[in-house]
Amino acid sequence: MTERTESRGRILVVDDDRTNRMMLTYRLEVAGLETATAENGLKALQILRESDFDVVLLDILMPEMDGYATLDLMKHDQQLSRTPVIMMSAVGDLDSVVRCLEMGAEDYLPKPLDHLLLTSRVNHILLRIRLEQMEQRLGHVADAVTALAEGSLPAAALDQVAEKDDTVGRLARQLQRLAAVTLER
Template sequence: MTPERGRVLVVDDDRTNRMMVTYRLEINGIHAEAAESGHQALGIMRTETFDIVLLDILMPQMDGYTTLELMKSDPALRDTPVVMISQLDDMDSVVRCLELGAEDYLPKPLNSLLLMARINGILLRKRLMDMEEDCDTHLGVLIEALNSENDAFDPEPLRSIAGRDDRLGECARAVQRIIPAVSRRSHP
């Protein structure tokens, strides 16, 4: 089995559709969970984190539009990309979904290749954003170390960064060497 490449919540009231999409994702190394309604999906999303939500539009009780609106109004859920799926084949539905904040819209029946291309694109974009955020956090630690007064320098936050095998790690190791040397020169 391939390692997990992401987590997707499949929301569709049709059991067969849920099973087919979940299976397709799982064989491609993506962890998939399923919900049969918007209410159930919102409950699951409040306890688990997902990289993407595949959300059917036509469902009883709470349709996909309402579920999407509730997700986008919830600060804990609003940043989760949503791909709407539907048998509705009209431009108004596509536009409405995108205006409500959906990342994409795929028609049913789902084309497996198109589904995986869209999922992989969103997962790649998420990984890149996570890497950028991680890099920004580590750069902040490096800047704090460089701006610290010699006596206030704490090498501990740099240890995890210095263990990296990339340019950030190289920079952290240089800071670890330079600051103590500067401190010794300023306090003979």
């Protein structure tokens, strides 16, 4: 999984209704999130291939390419398949909800959207992404500790983790210093 999330999440809002797009982006930006918009599935796929997003909010009923087709193409595209998608629609029947979830949607929210619920669901996904990234980075540090104990830590093994200015990055930098001293002996 590529590391996309920094301090703010990037959300792509896909809805054919301009007013809905504006209301959603406003609410998400007030919540501290970065947004971009697309008016249909074709445009969304183009934007997603040009830039990374943490979450896609995807309307079901749209012209040119509906949300079902967009979700299907995303989930069968290696580059886009791991991007979480929250489906949203005024179509509230259980069959539609089940279909979206079976196709790989992360969640399904009925319209009109409750903005607190929307923000909560998006933040939940962003937190999960950050935790997965942290776990991956800690895995690199654990592998480096094992390699250091065996006397074979490659010089650049922790460079990517050490670039971050957080606790795991500081730990990686300290481990690099320790490795330099230990392996010189």
